[in-house]
């Protein structure tokens with residue numbers, strides 16, 4: 001079995017002539033350089049991650065708190081500042097007007113692609129909407145520099161975009177506090193997409209919303225993605241949201257990507273014990289069996305355990321897991337995992353429940 005498996009050393013090996021990735025992240029490492037009790041330490045928040053995101057797909061990124069999701073997306077967006085630094089690797093976009101290697105761009109080149117090609121929907125809408133200024137100012141501040149339309153033409157462009165997203169253009173005259181939380185988040189999404197970006201990063205955009213409002217926001221994101229043909233990197237720890245929204249799913253644990261595949265395949269046949277645990281802990285109607293909590297806690301990323309970072313909590317851990325970090329290997333078509341046990345016998349992983 002092992003002989004048949006193929007170690008993926010570079011994400012390019014996953015591409016086929018039919019799928020041209022819009023984003024290629026190659027062996028990316030980004031660490032926080034900090035002083036802990038007077039000693040220099042590195043928090044390895046993004047540790048050797050390779051992945052690709054195709055055009056016209058929603059790629060989900062899941063993992064518990066502190067697994068490195070926010071650090072990874074900030075690094076992908078080129079939006080990092082000290083103490084977070086890129087130590088190794090690359091982030092490349094193949095936009096329709098040419099390739100960009102994010103860490104080879106000048107600050108001017110980077111700001112030229114922000115909002116117009118690469119856009120970001122933040123966690124809390126209030127971080128982009130100024131509480132003392134009307135919504136229309138946010139559109140002028142962020143989008144106006146990136147479109148050719150000015151004055152009344154710009155207003156018409158924004159109003160048309162809002163209407164297309166089923167929002168009343170009257171929101172432009174409102175102050176953020178006059179809108180509900182759900183409405184503010186929809187406005188933030190309209191703001192992030194008004195320049196028709198090719199790549200959208202959404203960082204937990206629905207976490208603070210109730211389930212009904214959340215549903216509306218998720219369908220809005222799906223509608224935008226389908227209408228504009230954009231790619232979306234959607235980050236949330238909420239596996240139920242991933243099940244409903246994303247096309248492919250990557251699972252992070254302790255700064256590393258541990259599994260990736262089509263969302264339905266990951267849910268049907270998880271290939272990493274951590275993913276199997278995440279899925280088995282989702283509530284199901286009629287299932288009254290008590291849910292087992294995962295024992296232990298995630299490791300410190302300033303001093304992670306050797307070998308597989310999940311091994312101290314893994315019910316299937318074997319000797320090699322304590323010694324060697326498992327490589328990411330494609331086990332089923334388009335479905336890869338970093339797990340020694342799954343690489344020897346994928347069926348064993350499904351005994352974790």
Ligand SMILES: Nc1ncnc2c1ncn2[C@@H]1O[C@H](COP(=O)(O)OP(=O)(O)OP(=O)(O)O)[C@@H](O)[C@H]1O
Pocket residue numbers: 032034043045063064065066067068069070071072083237301
């Ligand atoms: N400014 C910082 N300085 C030092 N370490 C940091 C800093 N910000 C985050 N970290 C550490 O980096 C690691 C990854 O954090 P990150 O916020 O990326 O995780 P996350 O998966 O997005 O978590 P959450 O879902 O809670 O936002 C954690 O160990 C965290 O403590």
